[in-house]
Amino acid sequence: xxxxxxxxxxxxxxxxxxxxxAHAQEQLEPSAAEPSTPPADAPVSEPSSTEASADAPAGQxxxxxxxxxxxxxxxxxxxxxAPGGTVEPESGEEPVIPSxxxxxxxxxxxxxxxxxAMSVVTREDLxxxxxxTTPEALLESEGVFLQKTNHGGGAPILRGLYGQHVLLLVDxxxxxxxxxxxxxxxxxxxxxxFLVEQLEVVRGPGSVLYGSDALGGxxxxxxxxxxxxxETTPIGAVRAQAGSADQSLQGHLRAGVSLxxxxxxxxxxxxxxxxxxxxxxxxxxxxxxYQEGDAALKVRQRLRPxxxxxxxxxxxxxxxxxxxxxxxxxxxxRFSDQERDFAHARLEHTGSGFLRRGAVExxxxxxxxxxxxxxxxxxxxxxxxxxxxxxxLRAEAETPALxxxxxxxxxxxxxEVFHDKATSNAGRSPLSEPALDFSPVPEDARYPGxxxxxxxxxFGLLASDAERPFSYHAGLRAQVHRVSLPVDxxxxxxxxxxxxxxxxxxxxxxxxxxxxxxxxxRQRVADGVSVLLNLGSGFRAPNIDDYLRLGADGPGYLVPxxxxxxxxxYTAELGTRVDRGPxxxxxxxxxxxxxxxxxxxxxxxxxxxxxxxxxxxxxxQNLDRADIHSxxxxxxxxxxxxxxxxxxxxxxxxxxxxxxxxxxxxxxIREPLSRTxxxxxxxxxxxxxxxxFFVEGLSRWALSQDAYSAADLLxxxxxxxxPECAQTPGxxxxxxxxxxxxxxxxxxxxxxxxxxxxxxxxHGSGVDEPGRSAVISLEASx
Numbered sequence: 055x056x057x058x059x060x061x062x063x064x065x066x067x068x069x070x071x072x073x074x075x076a077h078a079q080e081q082l083e084p085s086a087a088e089p090s091t092p093p094a095d096a097p098v099s100e101p102s103s104t105e106a107s108a109d110a111p112a113g114q115x116x117x118x119x120x121x122x123x124x125x126x127x128x129x130x131x132x133x134x135x136a137p138g139g140t141v142e143p144e145s146g147e148e149p150v151i152p153s154x155x156x157x158x159x160x161x162x163x164x165x166x167x168x169x170x171a172m173s174v175v176t177r178e179d180l181x182x183x184x185x186x187t188t189p190e191a192l193l194e195s196e197g198v199f200l201q202k203t204n205h206g207g208g209a210p211i212l213r214g215l216y217g218q219h220v221l222l223l224v225d226x227x228x229x230x231x232x233x234x235x236x237x238x239x240x241x242x243x244x245x246x247x248f249l250v251e252q253l254e255v256v257r258g259p260g261s262v263l264y265g266s267d268a269l270g271g272x273x274x275x276x277x278x279x280x281x282x283x284x285e286t287t288p289i290g291a292v293r294a295q296a297g298s299a300d301q302s303l304q305g306h307l308r309a310g311v312s313l314x315x316x317x318x319x320x321x322x323x324x325x326x327x328x329x330x331x332x333x334x335x336x337x338x339x340x341x342x343x344y345q346e347g348d349a350a351l352k353v354r355q356r357l358r359p360x361x362x363x364x365x366x367x368x369x370x371x372x373x374x375x376x377x378x379x380x381x382x383x384x385x386x387x388r389f390s391d392q393e394r395d396f397a398h399a400r401l402e403h404t405g406s407g408f409l410r411r412g413a414v415e416x417x418x419x420x421x422x423x424x425x426x427x428x429x430x431x432x433x434x435x436x437x438x439x440x441x442x443x444x445x446x447l448r449a450e451a452e453t454p455a456l457x458x459x460x461x462x463x464x465x466x467x468x469x470e471v472f473h474d475k476a477t478s479n480a481g482r483s484p485l486s487e488p489a490l491d492f493s494p495v496p497e498d499a500r501y502p503g504x505x506x507x508x509x510x511x512x513f514g515l516l517a518s519d520a521e522r523p524f525s526y527h528a529g530l531r532a533q534v535h536r537v538s539l540p541v542d543x544x545x546x547x548x549x550x551x552x553x554x555x556x557x558x559x560x561x562x563x564x565x566x567x568x569x570x571x572x573x574x575x576r577q578r579v580a581d582g583v584s585v586l587l588n589l590g591s592g593f594r595a596p597n598i599d600d601y602l603r604l605g606a607d608g609p610g611y612l613v614p615x616x617x618x619x620x621x622x623x624y625t626a627e628l629g630t631r632v633d634r635g636p637x638x639x640x641x642x643x644x645x646x647x648x649x650x651x652x653x654x655x656x657x658x659x660x661x662x663x664x665x666x667x668x669x670x671x672x673x674x675q676n677l678d679r680a681d682i683h684s685x686x687x688x689x690x691x692x693x694x695x696x697x698x699x700x701x702x703x704x705x706x707x708x709x710x711x712x713x714x715x716x717x718x719x720x721x722x723i724r725e726p727l728s729r730t731x732x733x734x735x736x737x738x739x740x741x742x743x744x745x746x747f748f749v750e751g752l753s754r755w756a757l758s759q760d761a762y763s764a765a766d767l768l769x770x771x772x773x774x775x776x777p778e779c780a781q782t783p784g785x786x787x788x789x790x791x792x793x794x795x796x797x798x799x800x801x802x803x804x805x806x807x808x809x810x811x812x813x814x815x816x817h818g819s820g821v822d823e824p825g826r827s828a829v830i831s832l833e834a835s836x
Contacts, residue, residue, distance in 0.1 A: 206375030209238030215270025232474035259592030299827035332822035333813030461518030503540030703735030
């Protein structure tokens with residue numbers, strides 16, 4: 055076990071630099087004149103100063119290492135629910151709703167009354183179980199399987215779908231753009247984990263509220279917002295975290311000030327990861343380390359009673375993140391630069407009139423990546439860069455409950471428009487020259503010209519009072535999608551010696567319409583026991599990447615295809631949720647049919663199936679149909695006042711039907727979807743004898759997976775050049791954790807990973823998981 059990171063961290067701590075937890079917030083004392091709720095996608099409210107523990111210093115909430123118990127029989131203790139569902143504060147305090155989530159309905163609701171299958175990672179979970187990255191914060195969530203192509207990646211798989219089919223949100227704003235590719239991607243890892251206050255996962259279609267891409271589910275990353283205070287209160291936070299498996303060091307600094315009507319906070323994070331050591335049979339995995347820097351600025355301003363303005367900027371800079379599955383000493387690839395800039399403004403109104411809540415938000419996202427391939431034998435570096443700008447405008451409103459309808463549902467409706475513009479460049483430079491000098495190679499560019507994409511949609515949702523024995527929700531969305539494709543001569547330029555000249559694809563515009571609906575009912579059959587039935591549809595419109603991608607993609611060489619139409623999913627979900635004192639449980643079964651699922655299939659180019667390097671040609675095609683069965687179960691039982699046992703398991707079965715484009719007249723090919731997760735789950739025991747410390751042991755497990763698609767058999771991540779590759783081995787690994795509050799200001803958490811140094815990787819991943827190692831996190835308060 056490497057000790058260098060822990061020695062460095064200890065030295066930093068002993069210098070006397072104040073350590074403040076990233077989750078510790080200022081005193082919560084807004085003016086009593088108005089509700090002071092954070093935006094719908096802001097984190098849950100902190101307890102007010104009157105509720106803070108007696109030994110906590112002024113302005114500090116009790117440590118999240120030991121979450122506060124909710125009084126029995128009073129799941130929402132501080133606020134009251136006003137007509138229409140708007141939470142009103144009491145005594146001038148911000149609302150306090152334990153475990154509140156908003157993603158499923160865009161209205162704050164406690165987890166126990168959510169109408170959909172959900173997984174939630176709270177601030178308390180993040181404090182107890184410090185995650186190296188934002189994707190890894192989902193590792194222990196039910197219904198979520200994490201695929202990792204490299205140490206700098208992490209793609210969540212929900213109900214057998216991933217990549218383009220899982221919608222990622224940051225504070226309710228789309229992270230998916232027009233170039234999100236079909237395979238696993240690294241975009242969720244461009245969110246600073248030290249900014250995260252809560253992760254909300256809705257499993258199943260979410261297109262009614264969020265539009266295209268939400269077939270497998272929606273993941274909303276809610277980051278911190280500064281809060282108002284009755285008097286000038288400084289905001290300060292420092293966090294340090296180190297891991298021995300990759301000799302990593304991470305540091306986070308946060309500073310700001312809270313006033314009665316203004317709150318401002320800025321944050322800076324630096325992260326350094328070295329090569330990752332796997333289990334005993336793997337050792338150090340070369341080409342896995344990378345560096346990252348993150349910055350954020352948050353401003354919250356009360357313009358007048360009932361009207362607030364939220365402004366934020368988030369920036370991420372990653373460098374030198376290699377692709378382990380495509381790296382060898384003489385030929386390796388890396389994401390030399392991965393950048394994301396996010397600017398977001400939200401103006402929100404709350405009141406008691408006809409418009410109970412209304413919001414208008416403007417967002418700007420810039421995402422760029424630069425991939426370098428070092429080809430030593432050819433004395434050449436190939437560079438591929440893509441830059442995408444996304445501008446979005448969204449408006450939504452909530453009006454009083456419709457008392458004339460059964461259940462008095464609350465209407466939520468809105469409209470949005472997003473515009474993407476992508477540019478792509480490719481170049482080559484000799485490696486032997488003193489300075490790199492890239493000459494442009496337009497035929498190798500990922501996309502030609504400057505393609506654009508525009509989507510515009512309207513939606514509406516009715517949700518009845520969740521506190522009634524019977525409740526329901528129903529919603530609809532209509533969306534138009536337009537992709538403008540420029541002239542594409544790359545095939546002609548890349549293959550000038552083809553026996554038959556390859557075509558120049560003309561400029562064109564691809565238009566499509568997406569429709570989605572959902573209907574769900576929830577019946578309370580006993581105190582704390584509910585049965586839920588949801589019917590829903592989702593859609594995904596083909597994007598810029600679908601139509602124009604050229605070059606290496608997964609296990610093949612992708613050739614552009616323009617004969618595509620939108621994917622449409624239909625899901626039936628039946629489940630039960632139990633929340634009775636010491637017992638909490640969920641059980642959901644879902645069946646999903648996806649018509650026209652876009653996938654990569656073999657094709658011919660100039661009569662050939664393979665490139666000169668032996669890589670198969672592939673193109674995008676709407677598969678005839680895909681069927682997905684999902685079963686998700688979780689149980690948590692407090693067997694003693696200080697001991698909680700929890701377990702969950704997820705099973706996914708998939709089957710798709712496609713045609714072989716290389717041979718005319720062949721029958722349909724039936725095979726599993728690529729990267730279908732095996733049966734997997736977790737068992738955990740947590741001992742909390744008081745409010746000072748906790749101890750936790752857990753085991754993660756997965757069975758072997760032999761349900762391979764043709765693409766899986768060609769993918770080095772699944773079959774790593776293994777003769778007669780038949781299956782991904784199963785695994786059982788054990789971890790241990792402990793955390794403590796060390797006085798009023800300092801807290802610490804320690805995780806011992808992979809206690810028996812097992813060698814394993816999750817199905818479809820390109821990197822092995824850490825071997826026996828330790829992670830330590832230190833936090834404190836001013």
